[in-house]
Amino acid sequence: MLINLILFIINLGYSDIGTSALPLLKIGPGPRATAMGDGFVGLCDDVTALYWNPAGLAQLNKFETFLSHQEWFYGFRDEYISLGLPVGKSSFGFGAVYSRTDGVEHWTINNNPGDTFATQTGFIALGYGYELTRSFLFGITLKGLYDDLRVEKGTGLGGDLGLLFRLGERFNIGLVGKNLGLGVKYGETNYPLPMQFKLGLCLRPSHFNIVSDFTLPLDNIPHLNLGIEWNIKNILALRAGYRTGPQDLTSLGFANGLSFGVGLFLGKVCVDYAFVPYGDLGNTHKFGLRTAIPLPGSGLFKIKVIDARTKRPITACVLFSGIRQETRQSNLKGEAYLEKLNSGWLKLGVTKDGYFPYNDSVFIQGIGEQNLTVELIKLGYGTIWGMVYDSLTKKPIGGIVTYTGQSSGNFNVDTLTGTYTLRDLPIGLYELEVKGPSLNYIPQRCSVYLTYDEVVTKDFYLLRRKELPKFPSIYFKTGSSEISDEAKFALDKAGKILLENPQVMVELSGHCDKKESGIDLWRLSQKRAEAVKKYLNEKFGISFERMQVQGYADTQPFAPSETETGRSLNRRVDFRILKE
Known part of the structure; x- marks a missing residue:
């Protein structure tokens, strides 16, 4: 019928x-449709x-003219x-x-x-x-x-x-x-x-x-x-078409069923043109101008779902809630989208058999286009194994391995063999931090991506912290700021340390014994520090900019002044490191 x-x-x-x-x-x-x-x-x-x-x-999501x-x-x-x-x-x-x-x-x-x-x-x-x-x-x-x-x-x-x-x-x-x-x-x-x-x-x-x-x-x-x-990067569109009617192509010629055109995208404006021949009647031309202006409530949200490791698109179920309650299935390119969205929070949950679920929230502006790429992690378990060494001696050392990611925890490194094994970890990205057996070792951090049924080997070579140089104290006779032969021996050692550590800046702290009566102790402590500074400059070429001097009189004794031994230890110049 x-x-x-x-x-x-x-x-x-x-x-x-x-x-x-x-x-x-x-x-x-x-002209767009005519060209097609x-x-x-x-x-x-x-x-x-x-x-x-x-x-x-109903497909419009912008104000168009x-x-x-x-x-x-x-x-x-x-x-x-x-x-x-x-x-x-x-x-x-x-x-x-x-x-x-x-x-x-x-x-x-x-x-x-x-x-x-x-x-x-x-x-x-x-x-x-x-x-x-x-x-x-x-x-x-x-x-x-x-x-x-x-x-x-x-x-x-x-x-x-x-x-x-x-x-x-x-x-x-x-x-x-x-x-x-x-x-x-x-x-x-x-x-x-x-x-x-x-x-x-x-x-x-x-x-x-x-x-x-x-x-x-x-x-x-x-x-x-x-x-x-054919849309070329949203810059240029090439169009062509063929019509079998309503014109009579037997009299006009079958080539006159063809049509051609282009579109040029200039931001929110598109300029279109179409050309259509009509045989002996002549040719026709169409010109057009289209504009598309986003409006509040015209937000477009696009999501792309990919495998976290291979970066290939995935067809997954996307559940939206919040300002829009809807369920979408991403296409073969991993894409899904929502149109005509108002401003507000959009919650989304992405699920796929064999993958860990993904949940997130996005604030939608309600105007223009927003994009989000979701990387799904495949279900499964793997192992991270390795050894911890002293970077200088290359010998195994103990320590602690801390891991965070799909799961988290700590593992004590075997002190004799330096080995650690993190078993049955859900696959995904992990952050590892390794600390040595003492605070003298600098911790190391790294990222490890663990895939299904994989054993990843990751070894660590820990550096020891650099020890600060230790300077000798320079001692003086009662009431004097002259450098003695014994003091010169200690100063030569200090000068070599400063030469080997050119980044170090020091304060030369001058001190006195409170029993040095009848003398301006503030001036004497300052002169002792100045004498050390001059010696180091003249003999070792240590620049004055690296050495600051400060006299402290008898305010910072090292030992009690009741004995001669204690008083001799207080007549000194100390080195205090300011910058390393």
Whole structure:
């Protein structure tokens, strides 16, 4: 029965060729779709969906505008304008089309030539699209029609009904009934609208849109539209298409079914152009300008799921909650996304059999595009094994290995063999820290990625901390700041230490015995420090900048002053390291 109905409609179209009014309604607006052979019903992902398939309006996630000018042959010109505004899962569209033809000859009733005049045709369109589910969208467009033929003026109402089925991320099916209505009335006579029924398919491999429309008009023969678009890095789009109708290619030439075009992306603006030949009638040119402006509530969030080790994409289940409750499946490229998001926190959980689950929260700005790459870690267990050595002697030493990652803990390194073994660790990334058997060793840290059933060997060579140089004290006779022979021996040792450690800066601290009566102890302690400084400079070339002097009088005794031995230990100059 369905086949009989289709054959009936086709036969009806054959018998009624050229009997409908307002041929402007048959012309597809926009250079983008025109360049793709007028095959746009299954794609319709911009504001021109208002004319092609109003269900496509529900795909808008930005405020879009569209302006277009079409230059036909013999003085025909068409102008298009449309606006698209997304609001949640709904989108609203407004458009207007104006066509004018100048230089139309007027003949009198007596078949005598008169003056020339211009005809004007146009319509206003209001559209609405709604995303009922992720896979099913529908829309409607209402049109107010006007036609001024000078001798007659016609008005009417019409509309389009459209459906769009999104089967995954890469394939769409569109259905639309166009120009549905009672017709256009000229005076007392009513003429039917050029009704059409279209089936559109769209395949969307990476960077390409491949489209095909089958058109079944009620006033003409069925025809097929094919097209392709190649988007090059969102900078340039190359387009081509072929139409088997509604023009008669047997008379125009089959090459005149071709169409070509380009699109140039300039930020939020796209400039489009299309070229369509019509044989001896001439060539036509279409120019268009599209803008897409993000609005609050138009946020786009994209997630890509990959294997943490191989970096290859994974098909995983992504559960969203927070500002949007939804479950998505990442595609073969590991991608999933949410559109038309308001600002707020979005929680996500990513699960895949054989992998550790992943949970995170992202603050959505509610405008523009945000991206997140999730690295899933495969389930399994492995082992980290190794030895700890003294870096200087290359001999095994003990210590402690601390690990953090999918699990955490400590392991005591065997003191005799220097070995450690971390068994049955869940696979993933681990941070290791190794400390030696004493504080004289500098700890070491490293990262180790552990894979399924793998034994990773990681050895450590610990450095000993560099010991600070030890300077001798320089002793003086009672009441004197002269360097004795015994003091010179100690100073020579100190000078060599300073030469071997050129980065070291010291304070020379002068001290006195409180029994050194009748003497200015502050001045004497300062002179003792100055004497040491001068000796080291003159004999070893130690720069004055590396040596600061300070006298402390008898305020910092080293030993009690009750005995001569104690007093002799207090008459001294000490070295205090300021910088190493």
